[in-house]
Amino acid sequence: MPSSQRGTNQEAVRRHNLGTVLRHVHRTGEISRAQLTTAMGLNRSTIADLVGELAELRLTEHAEPGGGGTAARRTAGRPSAGVRVADEGPYVIAVDLGVDRAVVARVGLGGRAFERAEAAITHETEAWQVGASVAALIRHVVSWAPAEAPLLGIGISVPGLVRRSDGLVRQAPNLGWTDVSFGSIVQAALDLDVPVRLGNDADLGALAEHNRGAGLGVDDLIFISGNVGVGAGIISGGARLEGAVGYAGEVGHLNFDPRGPACHCGSQGCWETAVGAHVIAEALRSPGDQVHRLGEILDEVTTAPRELRPIATDIGRGLAAVVNAYNPSVVILGGYFRPMYRLLRAEVNAGLAERAMAPAFESVRLSLPGLGTDSVLLGAAENAFEPVFADPVASLATAVTDARSRLAG
Amino acid sequence: MPSSQRGTNQEAVRRHNLGTVLRHVHRTGEISRAQLTTAMGLNRSTIADLVGELAELRLTEHAEPGGGGTAARRTAGRPSAGVRVADEGPYVIAVDLGVDRAVVARVGLGGRAFERAEAAITHETEAWQVGASVAALIRHVVSWAPAEAPLLGIGISVPGLVRRSDGLVRQAPNLGWTDVSFGSIVQAALDLDVPVRLGNDADLGALAEHNRGAGLGVDDLIFISGNVGVGAGIISGGARLEGAVGYAGEVGHLNFDPRGPACHCGSQGCWETAVGAHVIAEALRSPGDQVHRLGEILDEVTTAPRELRPIATDIGRGLAAVVNAYNPSVVILGGYFRPMYRLLRAEVNAGLAERAMAPAFESVRLSLPGLGTDSVLLGAAENAFEPVFADPVASLATAVTDARSRLAG
DNA sequence: ACGAGTTTGTCGATCCGACCAACAATCAAG
């Protein structure tokens, strides 16, 4: 039964409002109390009370009315005091597990990415080995954190199917993983009982672009991740579309041509077999071991190679299915689709126009990621922050306050 | 911005809780206060208060602890008094606009369908003519209603694209409509200022099956409507998936075979061109004008004709795309897909297994509608009831209390 | 420079709704 079947008690109201104020502060970095009252529709007094509680929790702190520097003069009346994320405030660790490397970053409340580190991983590496390198990267990154700052959790992005209920990695073909409990592996390697949240790379990319990127204020958007495999992260009506088990958005395996080549998923002629990284690498006559780096290779290309044109058209044609199925207002092309769209915008659009239904086509817009190549990494961070917006007090209770010293040992 | 950006004030809490109690009563017909406390997680006293307010609004009434008849003896302790929908309680009018006929029914709070009426419509009929016949059916059906009972609204199902923001029918190929404001037409024909809510047939079928049919308690389900055209209504995470403008779920125009025949949507090889009513009717060598009645024709068939087998397989193959895209736990086959699945279950399942991704396939189950051929009609009623669950007081304010006498004139 | 007008923060009082505790009602089981 969904939440609509349950009642709302006053404790839940407080939790929700407190979390929502924090969400606004997180989204903007700094926001005035006046803006909070209009955005949330609550009374001035109520906002003041909530802001006071957040300050007591050391999540936010008072900001002088002047704002950051000599901001432009505003309207008449008393200037509104600001609320900003606390110095030495809480942070999370974001992990982007790619097919050839792992990137780890420390991200503060407010969305600022501080230190980052990365390491290469190969297709042959076992999951526990990957866990060990990730743990080492985390130790390194946390060592730069303020001593007092609490670690709220770890968010991990995985290029594969992640079961929502427990974060189990069901299938990650490009890592060679099946049923790997990667969250537990990292926890064990760190010897730290900190909340870990895993997510599919496309889902997390969509989350980040929705909160901070090209999808700001857009409640129906799709992030397409091209990362050897092809997947979609879907935000519909402002909420993540997950499906029963968390596998919604596997558009790479939508049917594209029933007479097409066999796909590793068991079917044949999947969209992925027409626009996957292998196909593009082959068209570029790129060495086989460079497939994992396709995005970087394409990023250095300035003029579109002729042989990529039909593939770009097929990208558009496949996007038509996405548009017909989900009716988004923005589709953001991430991973190696980003340079493909940058180079071959006309072909992609033509393929889309050819097959999308007119009313759905009219209301959609293709877009490049607003966060560049960091969408997925920042999405992992956003995902790790989610609990603190749902219930700040409970989330702080599970946070690790002395992460730096405990991980240094 | 979604609701998560706004705050919750106490007035909203009361509205929500009052509506939720009413939703429970509606769903079950009769429910004990004890069940309400456990289901909603609120205190006994609070439930008693809410129930009292609903009774004052004449929406519900007290039911003796004995329940409906000599129910089985229950647990120890004082028996819990029941709450049931009021006699002479509020009702809605549901309209199912099919391709060859319109069905109208009066549906009471609690979901009971009382009187119904229908009339034939032809492809050539203009929208205002359809509106006039629907209005006549409504007048007829309302004439049987209790004099005191308030009419909450009218729910209309349309086989086509309906814009969510204002209920405009953008495209209804099988009715020959483009940009028709059918809600206003019916309002004008009735000369009654009553709330009218339109919806796509598949979306409404999904709603009804979720609330009262084969999808009871299932939060991720899909209703496939085969009604000359092919569409899907999607419930994901307990909420309707609508998309930016309301066109999500147009799976009939997902790509099926790029070399397939041209589709009326402008593309070619859409799934609809492989499993649409015309294809099946042709395979049955049925007269061309019988296409609209395909569901009824198939309902009378007892053994599956051999020539339908490949089509059934293609139904399954197309469903694989639906399963990959939305990861539902139940897919309900409505319209003419209902007899197709009844007759050719094995073929449909085989086609699905052939192309769906393994993890998604494992978590999905195909099903016949729990409401028979009435899913869409009852979904239109459920849709019309929605406002009263969002805010009972406001909805009653817009209701028509003397509908019978005003429509009799 | 100074007052008028405007907007915001703060404080106490108030209101509203959910919660709690005690008690009465009503049943099953022994």
Next chain:
DNA sequence: CTTGATTGTTGGTCGGATCGACAAACTCGT
């Protein structure tokens, strides 16, 4: 018939949002 269990009712309590009044801090016009 007694005991135990469960539920409805009632009056009081508590938490949280709101309201009104006032002070604070700014812009703008003179």
